[in-house]
Structures are given as structure tokens and as C-alpha cells.
Amino acid sequence: MCCICIGNTFRFASKADWDKMARDLRPVYTAVSEHDAKERFVEFAEEWGDKYPAIIRLWENAWVEFVPFLDYPAEIRKVIYSTNAVESLNARMRRATRARGHLPTEQAALKCLYLVVRSLDPTGRGPKRWMNRWKGSTQHLRHHVRRPHPPHRPTTMPTAVAPNIGQSST
16 A cells, blocks of 8 residues: 555656655655654645645545554565566566557467566576665565564544444344
8 A cells, every 4th residue: 555655646746846755755654653654744744735635635545554564674665665666567568568469379478578578687687686686675575474464453444434344234
């Protein structure tokens, strides 16, 4: 949910404000606790609320889904909100398949996508470079996968929307 909030934040903002807004928003999603994130969000809302009220509403409405993101270590959060590489790969794959128009078989489509992936790193040295960049994140992911996920915090839902779980319909 964090990636969606961040991406949609910039969808609602003028491109001229993106750099300053990114600097002001970073303390919210890099905060160490929910309380700290809320304080940073209040500062962000004071700065940008008058100019972009839709962005503030977006974050307020998504806050319940955003809070569990804060339970993860900073290195894992980096992996979660760094989706640029994945989005770039998806865009290149779409561009390649769209440029070829009709692909006669599934095998032809897979070959086309394989060639796109291979063209991203023609020398074959990319994995070593990528591993150095993400070494801390991969260490945290290995540790995190071996232990249970952080407990999901109970959230309060408005009573009009809350489902009747465990209650009979009579």
C-alpha cells in the first residue's frame, strides 16, 4: 500500500512540486514508528494541505493500510517502496510485445520476453552489481523469511462498514 500512496501522491501534484514534496514526504514513510510517522505526516499536511487537499485525504484514507508497513525494518521497506526497476522492466516488456504486434504462439511471446530481459544486461555482470546494491536488503529478507511476520495491528473500522464477523444474521 505504501508504494500506491507514494505513486498516487505525485499523480495529484504538479510536476514543479515533485522534488520538494518528495523531500517532505520521505520522513513519513521512513519513520521508525507509527507515532513518529503521524507527526511527520502532520508536518507534511501543514505544508501541502492547502495546495493539495486530495493528497492529504489519500493518505488519511490509506493510513490503516500504511501502518503495517512501518513494522518492517528499514532495509525491507526499501525493497517494498523501490519499485522503479520492476516498473521499468514491465514497461520494456510491454513495449517489445506491442512493437511486434501479433505473436503467433506462446513460445514466440516467451522468446520475445526472454530477449528483452537478456538485453537489459548484455555483459552478464549485472547480478554482481545488483547484489552489492541490495546486499543489506537481502540479508534482512533472509532473516525475516525465517521468522514470523510482524503481528498485524488491530485496526478500528467505522461501525457502518465493519463486517459482522462471528455474529449470526438472526
